[in-house]
Amino acid sequence: MAADDIDLLNIQRGLVIAPAGCGKTQLIVNALTRHRGSKPVLVLTHTNAGVAALRIRLEKANVPSSAYRLSTIDGFAIRLVRTFPATSQITEAQLAAERPPYREIRVAACNILKTPRIHDVLAATYTRLFVDEYQDCSSWQHGIVYYLSHVLPTCVLGDQLQAIFGFGDDALADWNKHVGGHFPLVAELKTPWRWINAGAKELGDWVLDARTKLLSGQKIDLRSAPEPVEWIELDGSNNDYSKQLKAGNTKSPVQDGRVLIIADSTQPAKQQRLASQLQGAIVVEAVDLRDLVSFAKSLDIYKPDAVSRVATFAAKLMTGTEPDQLLRRLETIRAGRSRTEVSAVEQAAIDFAATPTYGGVARMLAELNAEVGVRVHRPLVLRACLRALNACDEPGAPTFREAAVRAREQNRMVGRSVPRRGVGSTLLLKGLEAEVCVIVEGHDLNAKNLYVAITRGSVKLVICSRTPILPAI
């Protein structure tokens, strides 16, 4: 069935399988555009970034905001348990925790939904339910949707081959047993719109074909791939890194094309090093902004090591800074042995050491950034850090740690944009798309990660791998 023929508003209970780039989001947008009636459609997805991305698409399409309510599944669950605290037995304190007990919240939401107690309320509020990215549903999230589907006509959309998220203490729902068992398959999208729109239908057809193979456990051979797919052979020697760097510098064949570089998920440091060494590349950050939060936790501006900590942190975000050299210079200046003029960075560091303030930290970071030859390859973290620092100096202000957590939460709510050249992993880049995609270590990806990786580029695909037969694990 072609995407245009599927009317999500006609589905009472069902599943639409939507391979990457086949117009799934457009399907949702189309349905919501056609939706009439006084009650909105409830649209749930998994991440705040997903919500933000969907909202941008809907606003671009001029879908009236009264036609839909957009939320993450967990956000919806939190709303339910907070609205009915006696029934849910989840306290405000639990919800306010830095790390709310999501599993308990989901279980509590299921408990609220499984009896008819608020079924009339749900039916009065929403007309139907769409759930996006269903392959990422954990068991208890599936439970929430399962119970909702008893009250609201429900359509879930997803692609089991893109299920690369794991949710810790709440395992993914079993696709065939739980998802397929409750939501009968209504349609499977089969037109590779992303590639057709980019003028690379051949690549799109290959990707869809690869999906079929990967799904049935077969392997794909990069040597028989069409021209937009380039295989760069690695041999495990020391030469590999320069090959990977070269691949990372691949130019987009189209004007203003963007490039996504997929590196090892398990080693953020590797991704960051790659970004620092590729011209114009920046890091696509994980939503938890872990480096910022741990920096905020560990920094005590009144301790003597504060300058050193700031300089080390800055070096993680910027290329071309030399923290050791800076610290040596400061020593020299303090001893009165400096023969060269004190630079702006050095002055900022001296001022900060003399009068420790958060503004001082911010100034130091700003001066470092302004130095000749310094380039920020982690701008998101730097911006969030400066935002947090700026909030800290006034009396009654939050602690730096609180401000950093707040900046992180703020960041969660903003949609991610695709940089000109971004480095990340399949986990981080899922949902983002560019013209070119470079896979740095193809042989390390399993079938699902491989599929997610090869669907990120709409025009060109560069795969560095020790073998042309993938997946190799």
Place this chain on the structure above:
Amino acid sequence: MAVIRKIEIRHFRGIASLDWCPSVGINCLIGPGDSCKTTILDAIDLCLSARRNLTLNDSDFHNLNVATPITISITVGALGDNLKNLESYGLYLRGFDPKTGDLHDEPDTGLETVLTLRLTVAADLEPSWTLVSDRAEQQGQSRGLGWTDRASMSPTRLGAYADQNLSWGRASILNKISDETIAASTALADLARNARNAFGQQAEAGLPKALATVQTTAIELGVPVGGAVKAMLDAQSVSFSGGTISLHGEDGVPLKSLGLGSKRLLIAGLQRAAAATTPIVLVDEIEHGLEPHRVIRLIDALGAKEAKPPLQTFLTSHSPVAVRELSANQLYVVRSNGTSHLVHRASDSGDVQGTIRLSPDALLARSVLVCEGATEIGLIRGIDQFRATTGAASLTACGAAIVDGGGENVFKRARAFQLLGYRTAVLHDSDKIPTPDVKAAFEADGSPTFAWQENCSTEEELFLSLSDSAALALLENAVLRRSDKTIDDQIRSACAAKHSLASFRANLTTEARAILGLASKAKHSGWYKSISDMEVVARDIVAPDMQNCAAPLKTTIAGVFKWITDGSR
């Protein structure tokens, strides 16, 4: 559409405390005057009407004590989708248990999802309308109903003054029976302009002096008035709004000038048409301005006889006609137990329908004296009439009603009134006791029964206890209404012809009194078996003899009237 499930009033006017779960259709509040029936209607009106402000004063606080705030909480069920919306009202939705009338803070299976709106007025007299939710309070949140939602459950009140409903003003029912809007605003604005132009400067001719003074002063002070000062129609005072347009008959006579009853009937009918949008109606004194047959029409128009009530209606009534037309499950007796008010559905007291049909006026009284039959009713009425001439408070002044107990049913009927919460007493013959178990229950619940000496009917008691002259007068009264022969025959047959009318006239022995009592209550030819006959006898003969008669009669009658008078306190 919104239906009131529960009303909780605290500290409002005469009501210290009242909890009441009304029913979905007609709720007719009855009870003696000053039982706060109208206060309940006012409470509903104040809490639910879409008002932005209220003018309350200290006298609206119970006992004038402004330290305790007035709260009126109304729980509304059968919520429309707008009111049940999780996102707007989720934190405020509660559960109502229809079986117990209890409210739970959160919805649950088996409970109805409801909202409780509370009007609070403290000493500053500033009203606030908020939705009640313990959990919202704990989370530091608070909200009222959205304006549109409040308007959607705003009741219509058929008060003494209802003219506003006959023009297209803001709160008019006319706006609720259709979505049409008056497209005449441009026409109205033009009209105002034309009026100003047509009027022109006609006023000027009469005001030359004033105008000249204004002009001179303005020029002297340098106030710019641009030459000559003019007198014209004020632009602001010549403006028309929707309220300017009202209903007229074919002859152009405004419908506002119809009789009060006609207007109320018409508006009630219109309310019916608007039931889909505003399903709650408040009617003060339903009989106000209406002949009995139109009271019945109005009650029908409100859907009293329909299996599925179209409206939830709150009435007050003092009309036996209205009471008789309604069924026992539509009648609610309001009474106070001293500390709080109770509203009691008539049908909850067993099968009282028959009693209500037979004596609807008694439901409107404070005390109910159930008399065994016509003789007893006549006796009490006659004595009451005599007492009134001596300056004592009458039965009606004491808020008491007399009900015909229907002979053997006397205790059943009395028990019904007792269970309805009325102050009830029984006056019965002592010749035989019907339904002794009901009598026992009736007395066990604290109501008095009045009777004669053992085995005596009322007639026998009278002939035994009255003084000689009064007993003879009683006999002569019977002779007067029948004939010497009839009475003589009856006496003879009552004593196997041992005595005669003539011998009794000559010598009224104790035996004679007993025989007269027996003869006078003869089946089918009793001497005082109609209310009117007994009434006359009681007024003219029995009552004036109260000082002289023997103790049994004297104490019983005194007891009855003491009980009646006590009820007025």
